[in-house]
Amino acid sequence: MPDNNTLNRRQVLQLSGVGLAASVAGCLGGNGGGDDEEFLEAAAELNLGENFQQRRIGAADDWPIEKRRQVPDRQNASSWKNSGAFKSAVANDVWAPPEGWDDTAAGDIDSMTILNHGAANMEFDPATLAAHEMFTEKTGIDINVIEIGVDQANTREQQFLSSEEPSPHAFNVDGILVPQFVQQGYLEVTDELYPEGGYEPYIPALESLVKWDIDDSREGPHTYGYPNIGEASMGHLRPDLVEEQGIDPERFQGEWTWDLLEELGEAFKGTDINAFAYYAGTSTYLAYSFRELLFQQGGSMIRDDGRIVMNSPAGVRVIRKMKEWRDKGYVPSDVISYGEGDIVDLYGSGKLAYTTAFSDFIPRLLQEFEAGSEYQVVVPPAATAGPSPTQAGLVAPNTTSINRFSDTGHKLAAMLYGDLKLSYYTQWLEFTYEGNISYMDQVYTDSAENDFITFGDSIGEAIQNGQLELFPQMASVFQQMLSPVQRALQGETTPQDAMDQVQDFVDDEVNN
Amino acid sequence: MSAEEFNGNPHGDGLAGQLSDWVNDHIRTVLLGPSLVALLVVFIYPAVMLLWLSLQNTRGLGETFEPGYNYGRIFTDPTFWNAVEKTLIYSFGSLFLSVGAGLIIALALNKVMDTRVRNIYSTLILISWAVPLSIVGVTWRWMFNGQLGIVNKVLIDLGILNSSYSWLGNSLSAMVVVILADAWSRIPFAAVVLLAGLQSIPQEMYDAAKIDGATSFQTFWNVTLPYLRPSFFVAGLITWMFAFRAFAIPFSTTGGGPGGATETLAIYIHRFGIQLLDYGFASAVSVFLVAVTLLVAAGYVYFILEQMEEIEL
Numbered sequence: 001m002p003d004n005n006t007l008n009r010r011q012v013l014q015l016s017g018v019g020l021a022a023s024v025a026g027c028l029g030g031n032g033g034g035d036d037e038e039f040l041e042a043a044a045e046l047n048l049g050e051n052f053q054q055r056r057i058g059a060a061d062d063w064p065i066e067k068r069r070q071v072p073d074r075q076n077a078s079s080w081k082n083s084g085a086f087k088s089a090v091a092n093d094v095w096a097p098p099e100g101w102d103d104t105a106a107g108d109i110d111s112m113t114i115l116n117h118g119a120a121n122m123e124f125d126p127a128t129l130a131a132h133e134m135f136t137e138k139t140g141i142d143i144n145v146i147e148i149g150v151d152q153a154n155t156r157e158q159q160f161l162s163s164e165e166p167s168p169h170a171f172n173v174d175g176i177l178v179p180q181f182v183q184q185g186y187l188e189v190t191d192e193l194y195p196e197g198g199y200e201p202y203i204p205a206l207e208s209l210v211k212w213d214i215d216d217s218r219e220g221p222h223t224y225g226y227p228n229i230g231e232a233s234m235g236h237l238r239p240d241l242v243e244e245q246g247i248d249p250e251r252f253q254g255e256w257t258w259d260l261l262e263e264l265g266e267a268f269k270g271t272d273i274n275a276f277a278y279y280a281g282t283s284t285y286l287a288y289s290f291r292e293l294l295f296q297q298g299g300s301m302i303r304d305d306g307r308i309v310m311n312s313p314a315g316v317r318v319i320r321k322m323k324e325w326r327d328k329g330y331v332p333s334d335v336i337s338y339g340e341g342d343i344v345d346l347y348g349s350g351k352l353a354y355t356t357a358f359s360d361f362i363p364r365l366l367q368e369f370e371a372g373s374e375y376q377v378v379v380p381p382a383a384t385a386g387p388s389p390t391q392a393g394l395v396a397p398n399t400t401s402i403n404r405f406s407d408t409g410h411k412l413a414a415m416l417y418g419d420l421k422l423s424y425y426t427q428w429l430e431f432t433y434e435g436n437i438s439y440m441d442q443v444y445t446d447s448a449e450n451d452f453i454t455f456g457d458s459i460g461e462a463i464q465n466g467q468l469e470l471f472p473q474m475a476s477v478f479q480q481m482l483s484p485v486q487r488a489l490q491g492e493t494t495p496q497d498a499m500d501q502v503q504d505f506v507d508d509e510v511n512n
Numbered sequence: 513m514s515a516e517e518f519n520g521n522p523h524g525d526g527l528a529g530q531l532s533d534w535v536n537d538h539i540r541t542v543l544l545g546p547s548l549v550a551l552l553v554v555f556i557y558p559a560v561m562l563l564w565l566s567l568q569n570t571r572g573l574g575e576t577f578e579p580g581y582n583y584g585r586i587f588t589d590p591t592f593w594n595a596v597e598k599t600l601i602y603s604f605g606s607l608f609l610s611v612g613a614g615l616i617i618a619l620a621l622n623k624v625m626d627t628r629v630r631n632i633y634s635t636l637i638l639i640s641w642a643v644p645l646s647i648v649g650v651t652w653r654w655m656f657n658g659q660l661g662i663v664n665k666v667l668i669d670l671g672i673l674n675s676s677y678s679w680l681g682n683s684l685s686a687m688v689v690v691i692l693a694d695a696w697s698r699i700p701f702a703a704v705v706l707l708a709g710l711q712s713i714p715q716e717m718y719d720a721a722k723i724d725g726a727t728s729f730q731t732f733w734n735v736t737l738p739y740l741r742p743s744f745f746v747a748g749l750i751t752w753m754f755a756f757r758a759f760a761i762p763f764s765t766t767g768g769g770p771g772g773a774t775e776t777l778a779i780y781i782h783r784f785g786i787q788l789l790d791y792g793f794a795s796a797v798s799v800f801l802v803a804v805t806l807l808v809a810a811g812y813v814y815f816i817l818e819q820m821e822e823i824e825l
């Protein structure tokens with residue numbers, strides 16, 4: 001006789017069927033994408049343009065300078081909330097969202113997800129963390145961060161955007177990828193963040209970064225994001241190491257050229273310290289080093305007629321010089337594999353006398369080396385040949401852009417976040433605490449007047465000398481460039497042949 | 513319960529009863545169905561999509577149906593054949609090293625009489641198998657770092673090197689490093705398979721060889737190796753198949769560089785499919801990769817079966 005207390009075959013099948021149905025239902029689910037027109041109408045209702053100057057910048061006068069110095073200890077703190085700087089910024093409404101924002105769809109949002117290059121934490125990205133905490137404080141919307149390195153982020157973003165995934169709701173976009181993503185229709189329009197007169201408080205690079213007229217799904221120029229961070233490259237010198245080799249560190253102040261760099265290389269030969277270094281291991285970082293050395297010659301990639309030329313004499317000279325420096329031992333042989341973090345580690349371990357790297361290097365190095373005697377920021381050198389040698393570095397911005405495939409509510413929340421990122425509060429902390437560039441002019445004025453930042457003069461000069469060139473499919477061009485350049489550095493092909501290969505790709509894919 | 517109740521449908525003759533009858537009559541379909549659906553979703557559909565995408569021209573921003581375009585590009589792209597060459601060097605290098613080292617470890621473990629001690633050693637060896645491949649790659653990258661790596665430090669301290677050597681900055685040494693890293697991660701699998709094979713060899717064969725006055729080498733060559741052939745084939749085939757499709761280790765160690773020196777087919781596919789978004793071409797190369805793997809596996813299995821028949825005879 002069957003036991004009525006045990007599951008029989010029919011019951012198992014019934015339960016399995018219910019479970020399967022539930023699983024299928026869970027897998028299905030609308031992506032919740034917001035219609036373009038619906039979003040644009042809703043964005044207008046946020047009233048971001050109303051009184052934006054006062055909301056974003058004007059209230060800065062109410063933020064006491066002395067309170068701004070009460071920042072958290074990077075080594076020991078994990079949050080800004082207990083710091084005097086944060087508390088006074090909150091109390092004085094240094095940033096506030098526009099009135100009535102919570103009557104829009106953004107008011108229904110409890111949290112949003114942002115994909116962040118690096119990590120929004122005290123160790124690597126404290127100013128972004130400060131922005132997140134302020135945003136949550138003022139709006140009640142939590143920010144969940146997906147942390148990922150920039151090389152991986154670029155490919156990950158292309159994957160989820162090409163699949164039209166609605167999440168993450170906002171994400172950092174490397175500057176060289178912005179035009180490509182715009183062209184592919186992945187980014188939401190953010191025009192409401194830039195009302196009439198909206199660019200006036202900011203440096204010109206901002207408009208160049210966010211404004212494009214290459215999205216076939218939309219007429220006319222539009223903006224596609226807001227600044228996340230911007231880095232300017234500058235020289236980082238170890239005066240003590242240089243002096244040990246008989247070179248006067250003062251020669252790196254003011255005007256200097258590649259000749260001095262090569263003199264440095266000769267001086268360190270036979271020692272266990274490297275003179276300088278560059279990146280040639282990944283496409284993203286090769287792009288940094290290549291452009292720096294190109295700009296230092298006064299060269300450029302974009303011609304007046306819009307054509308992209310990579311195998312110009314200046315472009316070929318970059319590779320030739322990279323090879324020469326590697327063959328002579330001025331740079332580590334491993335530069336051919338250097339990517340994110342490699343030069344930082346080498347410099348931090350005391351094995352490097354000079355390098356060009358981004359400004360966010362500075363706070364970390366100031367924790368390890370004494371300013372002035374052991375560590376000095378200098379303007380990068382000028383080339384000794386080229387169209388118009390000039391002391392130049394690179395401006396490498398990235399945006400936070402809004403996922404076009406997200407729902408309206410989350411997109412509006414991301415617009416509010418953009419308003420905060422454009423505010424004095426965020427731009428101040430990016431520059432004074434984290435060492436990134438500020439997109440807001442007033443930050444430089446205020447920090448200089450109040451002697452707020454170590455090496456302020458050098459940093460300011462380096463930022464002014466920083467150059468920016470962006471064109472569609474730039475990331476693809478540098479990805480295609482990596483292998484020929486690495487072969488050229490090893491002597492398996494000539495620099496000219498390597499750059500000619502790159503130019504063939506550019507002519508096929510970009511210039512046609 | 514009456515006989516009628518026992519033999520009749522407890523759900524009655526209504527819809528429930530009919531459904532119940534249908535399920536009873538098609539029980540195999542009902543039980544296998546979900547598994548087949550899963551197979552369809554996880555394997556068959558992606559395979560069909562892969563074939564379909566390989567027929568699309570996805571260069572630039574669009575997608576157009578051009579059946580021969582991508583496959584034609586395969587045979588004219590010099591970097592593709594470079595990737596094939598590097599993949600063959602990588603996979604066979606890893607195969608020989610991992611199976612060779614696995615054999616040595618298996619022979620050593622087989623000599624350990626105490627079962628508990630042998631199991632402890634086996635577990636320790638398996639630790640390297642448990643480490644994720646990307647972690648293996650990153651670790652080996654750091655070990656062979658030209659400036660800060662421990663390998664250079666040890667070699668300089670031992671007097672073997674006078675100064676730091678750029679292991680990952682040179683095409684030849686970079687390939688050696690990734691092969692070593694891959695072989696290291698696959699040795700445990702080979703060792704376990706070969707150990708199982710060793711333990712299945714009848715002791716009488718060794719006794720007979722001893723009686724015949726065979727030396728250790730002769731015993732190994734004429735008794736151990738022939739009996740180990742099936743294990744060799746299994747360990748070799750599976751090791752080679754995984755190495756042929758390797759991505760995690762070369763990608764996290766060298767990224768395929770320098771200059772394509774360690775760019776395996778998987779990294780090549782990644783470059784086109786993920787970085788350059790030319791997923792049509794990447795799909796065509798993937799089809800090629802799968803086809804080669806299947807062909808080699810089929811031929812290998814056929815060869816093994818023939819060999820095993822000989823042994824049985």
